[in-house]
Amino acid sequence: xxxxxxxxxxxxxxxxxxxxxxxFFVSLLFAVFFVAAVYMSRVFVTVNxxxxxxxxxxxxxxxxxxxxxxxxxxxxNKSYPLYKEADCKFMSxxxxxxxxxxxxxxxxxxxxxxxxxxxPRFNATRLLHKLRNKRMVFVGDSLNRGQWVxxxxxxxxxxxxxxxxxxxxxxxxxxISFKAREYNASIEFYxxxxxxxxxxDDPVNHRLPERIVKSHSIEKHGRVWTDADILxxxxxxxxxxxxxxxxxxxxxxxxxxxxxVEMLRSYELALKTWSDWLEIHVNRTKTSLFxxxxxxxxxxxxxxxxxxxxxxxxxxx
Numbered sequence: 001x002x003x004x005x006x007x008x009x010x011x012x013x014x015x016x017x018x019x020x021x022x023x024f025f026v027s028l029l030f031a032v033f034f035v036a037a038v039y040m041s042r043v044f045v046t047v048n049x050x051x052x053x054x055x056x057x058x059x060x061x062x063x064x065x066x067x068x069x070x071x072x073x074x075x076x077n078k079s080y081p082l083y084k085e086a087d088c089k090f091m092s093x094x095x096x097x098x099x100x101x102x103x104x105x106x107x108x109x110x111x112x113x114x115x116x117x118x119x120p121r122f123n124a125t126r127l128l129h130k131l132r133n134k135r136m137v138f139v140g141d142s143l144n145r146g147q148w149v150x151x152x153x154x155x156x157x158x159x160x161x162x163x164x165x166x167x168x169x170x171x172x173x174x175x176i177s178f179k180a181r182e183y184n185a186s187i188e189f190y191x192x193x194x195x196x197x198x199x200x201d202d203p204v205n206h207r208l209p210e211r212i213v214k215s216h217s218i219e220k221h222g223r224v225w226t227d228a229d230i231l232x233x234x235x236x237x238x239x240x241x242x243x244x245x246x247x248x249x250x251x252x253x254x255x256x257x258x259x260x261v262e263m264l265r266s267y268e269l270a271l272k273t274w275s276d277w278l279e280i281h282v283n284r285t286k287t288s289l290f291x292x293x294x295x296x297x298x299x300x301x302x303x304x305x306x307x308x309x310x311x312x313x314x315x316x317x
Contacts, residue, residue, distance in 0.1 A: 070114060071113050071115050072115075074113045075106075076109055077109045079121060081108035081109065082154055082157075083157050085097070085099065086098070087153075088156055088157075089156070090152045090156055090167065090178065091153060094142070122154065124154050124158035125158045128155060128158060128180055128183045131185035131187070132184060132185055133183075133184045133185070134185055134229040134230065135188065135227070135229050136151075136185075136186070136232070137188045137189070137190055137228040137230070137231055137232070138188070138189045139189075139192055139225055139232070139233045140192060140233055140235055141193035141234065141237060141238055143234055143295050144292070145189050145191070147234075147292075155180065159180055159182070164181045164182045165180055165181065166178075166179055166181075167179075174190050174192065174203050174221075174224070175188060175191075175224060176188065176189050191203040191206075192221045192235075193237075194211075194235060194238050194239070195218065195233065195235045196217055196218045196221070197218065197220055197221065199211065199213075201221075210245060212244075212245045212246075213245075213246055213247065213266060213270060214246075214247050214248075215261075216248070217273070218273050218274060218277050219277075222277045226277075229287055230288045230290075231282070231289050231290065232292070233290065233291045235270070235271075242262070243261060244263060245258050246260075246261045246266055
């Protein structure tokens with residue numbers, strides 16, 4: 001419950017102005033600079049990213065490492081998709097595109113192809129062996145939940161005995177787990193869309209008219225996943241609004257201090273709290289960390305916006 005006596009620091013947005021041709025060109029110039037920055041970042045990633053050592057089959061060269069970040073997406077309708085939606089009993093209705101009438105399923109056939117090596121085909125049994133006696137946790141919003149469901153469906157295909165796999169979930173809990181008994185492996189998802197504590201932490205009732213975060217509080221979430229062997233975080237879409245109300249104090253405290261903070265600043269505060277927690281509480285000799293930030297939105301109408309079409313044409317070329 002939100003406290004009644006809120007100490008609210010408002011934001012001055014300024015007086016409204018009418019759209020003009022000058023604003024149009026300013027917006028267009030901004031879009032060009034944005035595209036240029038993204039393009040340069042792509043070049044930087046491709047050229048300068050640390051090369052990963054992986055177990056791969058090289059084409060034409062006898063090397064022991066491969067630059068996974070230099071490559072392209074290729075259409076493969078022979079070996080992809082790696083699993084079929086209808087064959088996975090753990091698939092949720094929220095992600096069942098085919099079940100609810102989507103006819104364009106060609107997106108399932110794209111795979112990443114590095115320039116100088118061939119990645120081995122995904123092997124669910126091999127991954128289960130690597131996850132033996134380990135705990136893998138996806139932490140974040142519905143996008144990471146989708147990644148978790150996909151991982152569960154991939155592993156499900158390699159466990160033929162139904163008694164050797166099950167889901168563990170308590171109603172109202174933020175945590176849901178897939179257990180592979182033969183391997184003593186656990187692949188889990190923990191709902192925390194803003195990573196830090198917020199009024200959107202309820203896994204079911206989180207669509208609220210006003211979003212409030214406790215940017216300096218993460219212990220309630222962190223103590224659940226800190227001891228995992230593999231942690232995959234994501235957080236971005238839930239921050240996409242002009243400003244977010246930040247709370248210093250507890251939601252039950254009538255004297256809590258609230259302040260409306262610009263989106264990027266509130267995101268920065270939360271990531272600082274998150275990274276500090278990892279630095280102090282996570283054993284880096286045991287735990288592998290991954291973070292997914294910017295990602296596509298759920299809103300289909302954005303795909304038809306002029307800027308989005310411009311970006312699509314740019315990257316297609």
